[in-house]
Amino acid sequence: MCNGLEQPRKQQRSDLNGPVDNNNTPETKKVSSFPSFVDVPGPCEPEDLIDGIIFAANYLGSTQLLSERNPSKNIRMMQAQEAVSRVKRMQKAAKIKKKATSEGDSQALTEVDLFISTQRIKVLNADTQETMMDHALRTISYIADIGNIVVLMARRRMPRSASQDCIETTPGAQEGKKQYKMICHVFESEDAQLIAQSIGQAFSVAYQEFLRANGINPEDLSQKEYSDIINTQEMYNDDLIHFSNSENCKELQLEKQKGEILGVVIVESGWGSILPTVILANMMNGGPAARSGKLSIGDQIMSINGTSLVGLPLATCQGIIKGLKNQTQIKLNIVSCPPVTTVLIKRPDLKYQLGFSVQNGIICSLMRGGIAERGGVRVGHRIIEINGQSVVATAHEKIVQALSNSVGEIHMKTMPAAMFRLLTGQETPLYI
Numbered sequence: 062m063c064n065g066l067e068q069p070r071k072q073q074r075s076d077l078n079g080p081v082d083n084n085n086t087p088e089t090k091k092v093s094s095f096p097s098f099v100d101v102p103g104p105c106e107p108e109d110l111i112d113g114i115i116f117a118a119n120y121l122g123s124t125q126l127l128s129e130r131n132p133s134k135n136i137r138m139m140q141a142q143e144a145v146s147r148v149k150r151m152q153k154a155a156k157i158k159k160k161a162t163s164e165g166d167s168q169a170l171t172e173v174d175l176f177i178s179t180q181r182i183k184v185l186n187a188d189t190q191e192t193m194m195d196h197a198l199r200t201i202s203y204i205a206d207i208g209n210i211v212v213l214m215a216r217r218r219m220p221r222s223a224s225q226d227c228i229e230t231t232p233g234a235q236e237g238k239k240q241y242k243m244i245c246h247v248f249e250s251e252d253a254q255l256i257a258q259s260i261g262q263a264f265s266v267a268y269q270e271f272l273r274a275n276g277i278n279p280e281d282l283s284q285k286e287y288s289d290i291i292n293t294q295e296m297y298n299d300d301l302i303h304f305s306n307s308e309n310c311k312e313l314q315l316e317k318q319k320g321e322i323l324g325v326v327i328v329e330s331g332w333g334s335i336l337p338t339v340i341l342a343n344m345m346n347g348g349p350a351a352r353s354g355k356l357s358i359g360d361q362i363m364s365i366n367g368t369s370l371v372g373l374p375l376a377t378c379q380g381i382i383k384g385l386k387n388q389t390q391i392k393l394n395i396v397s398c399p400p401v402t403t404v405l406i407k408r409p410d411l412k413y414q415l416g417f418s419v420q421n422g423i424i425c426s427l428m429r430g431g432i433a434e435r436g437g438v439r440v441g442h443r444i445i446e447i448n449g450q451s452v453v454a455t456a457h458e459k460i461v462q463a464l465s466n467s468v469g470e471i472h473m474k475t476m477p478a479a480m481f482r483l484l485t486g487q488e489t490p491l492y493i
Contacts, residue, residue, distance in 0.1 A: 177263055313353070318349075341395075343483050425440065447471070
């Protein structure tokens, strides 16, 4: 049995359907009378999937392959089987090498906990509970169970400059067509079929939860129609591609006096980022950060002195930086990013929701898997420009009207609202 998860990647986060007023007043937000929850058939209780469930499994290994964007289910299954064959060959080669070096012939398996929810799939080391892998649910392209084997496949577009020499083209992939890197994780479990069914159910529950949260009647929305549009669109401004480009990643060493603050202001990157972390929004004149000449406004800070900031709340990241006051050497891992985010939304017809809401120029909510998220929209960002026209001083109603009536390609420029307020003098920077 195999489950093809080709359906809208939607999760409960948005407050409203499209670019409408979101001030939560009775006049602008209507409460629907639709059922509070739609039961979704499957092996798990839907409520459990919202919180997350755990399955025990053995991690066998991972491999990468190249594939077309939307291969058939038969080709997907062939690719899953190819991934299993590769991982088993790697295991066998490792076992032979280990035996040849007189280290014994036993091959210990890594026991893991597979965490499955309507938001993400995580793989945790069963002994240490350290996270080995963490995939947002929407990034999972396919899940297959072959006997007691589970194959988890995630897809992302390859950077244009990436070398394909070390990645084999898999069965079914045609030359001349744009290809994508498939990351395949292989697991062994007695519950293989149950795991695959549960992940498929998680997609359905996430979709129903989104409809419930937004008061949308499922009969008014053709899932296949929306899915067809989503599946024809590529991820624009893909964070993973930008972040995986070594030219954008830097390791910096900063020096400062003991007792001196770093002299920075950081803000959140905005919900919707694939790799959420903090952004450098301001630097104190003459402070260590500014003196170094190595940092720029817009840079995303990945780690400080070996401590990762990815996924941490803003207050926690601020606390980590404040704790550096008595240190004289600071090591930063950053990704160079412009302060302004470029957004490209492709909307073929007005009947398709943009999938985000805006209030006074600030993006308030975002529909997971929608055309807006694929276009690079981020919650908490201030819209600076729409289709080449500045909207910095534009009234809320006109911004809503411009977005509501736009079809085709919608070009926007945005930046974190907190950064915008600092750069325009609306707020006084509090350096840490």
